[in-house]
Amino acid sequence: EDQVTQSPEALRLQEGESSSLNCSYTVSGLRGLFWYRQDPGKGPEFLFTLYSAGEEKEKERLKATLTKKESFLHITAPKPEDSATYLCAPQGEGAGNNRKLIWGLGTSLGVNP
Amino acid sequence: KAGVTQTPRYLIKTRGQQVTLSCSPISGHRSVSWYQQTPGQGLQFLFEYFSETQRNKGNFPGRFSGRQFSNSRSEMNVSTLELGDSALYLCASSLDHYGYTFGSGTRLTVV
16 A cells, blocks of 8 residues: 655754655655645645656755655755745556555644744 | 636535535646645545546545536535535646646635
């Protein structure tokens, strides 16, 4: 059965204190893994898509990496505006054209000034 | 370019009533997916429409239904509302499995 687990559930950092968020997954026929950021009361905002093990992508203070079993979202020198819930969603290859995203519960990140 | 538009933003309904939510995707996107989000369950997939056809369906009761029009706009309907249906309902549009853009959601409260 396809599964995804994100850890930690919540994380509080001081401004400038770097850390990593983890997304462990078991998905048949991985087609891609998506990272999103979600602010309270809003829809998720797209950050990255990773397609194969070894791939890395960066955007400002964020870097996402992918292995065959995990993805990491590294946050370097975070700022208070990075506070949000970060969601990962691997996409499996369903029958025919039925690819589905399997969503983790997210990591709630708070950054203190 | 305009993003994904969901209406209404907020809705309060009484148990037993029905509700219709609307989603206008990004121009050119033919896929629209719907999700229910609650604090304890996270994002739960409802269904996906592509070119007016339901392509994928999650594990929700038949009270939840949807449709897509020829202009790719989509609606979802929930009949016989229950208290547990209170949630943020999100739709996401994509070209076809590549890069999903979400709307701001409709916050449904059932009293």
